[in-house]
Amino acid sequence: MIAINSFSSLLISTEHLTIILLVTASVFIVLIGIAIIKMYKLKAENKRLIDSSPYKIDESYKDFTEGHLYENK
Secondary structure, eight states, rough: HHHHHHHHHOOOHHHHHHHHHHHHHHHHHHHHHHHHHHHHHHHHHHHHHHHTTTTOOOOOOTTTTTSSSOOOO
């Protein structure tokens, strides 16, 4: 009888298991939310740094030698 009683005290009820799983899932949801917010903040900072970079590539330049009859070979 003693062995059966000690074994039954180690069992976890369905309600306890459900609560543990809900708490674990909510912690992971919070961590995923924090990661998403940080991703958007980093993306915005990256865009800001690229826009203010002194080494910005001038995209207004157009190759004027395109379409000429002569080519360098």
